[in-house]
Amino acid sequence: MQADKQHYFVYIFGEQPGSDVQIGIADDLRAQIVQRNADHAQNATTHPSNKLVYYEHYDVESIAQNREHQIKSGGKDTTYSLIASMNPNWLDLSDTL
Numbered sequence: 001m002q003a004d005k006q007h008y009f010v011y012i013f014g015e016q017p018g019s020d021v022q023i024g025i026a027d028d029l030r031a032q033i034v035q036r037n038a039d040h041a042q043n044a045t046t047h048p049s050n051k052l053v054y055y056e057h058y059d060v061e062s063i064a065q066n067r068e069h070q071i072k073s074g075g076k077d078t079t080y081s082l083i084a085s086m087n088p089n090w091l092d093l094s095d096t097l
Contacts, residue, residue, distance in 0.1 A: 008064035010071065012054035016090050017080055021053070025068045029055060033094045051092040054083045 009029040013036060014021035026032040033052055040050040058064035071079060087093060 005059060006061070008058045008061050010056045010058070010064050010068045011052060012071070012079065012083060013051060014053045014083065014090065015051060017084075021076075021079055021083075023068060023072050023079070025064050027061075030094075030097055033097075051090065052094040053087050053090050053092070055093065055097075 007027060007029075009026050009032075010023070011026060011029060011032065012021050012023050024032070029052075036050055056064075056067060058067065071082065074082075083090065
């Protein structure tokens with residue numbers, strides 16, 4: 001990715017199919033992962049899902065925000081299907097960035 005361009009990521013943190021997931025948006029996904037792991041290390045009960053199981057990249061913030069909203073409004077089954085389309089084994093994708 002080019003360093004001089006803005007980058008926005010829609011992400012999903014989760015553990016396994018059927019578990020709760022966290023959907024969000026970040027302009028620095030690596031920093032989000034580091035923060036998420038630090039929060040998880042301090043209090044695993046409030047941050048239980050620390051694997052990055054899905055992400056999409058966008059150059060325009062408003063498009064990323066719209067996509068985040070679309071995913072959040074789709075329901076759990078739709079979210080699980082979306083994850084399965086990219087990451088059927090729910091592996092941690094944080095090292096693929």
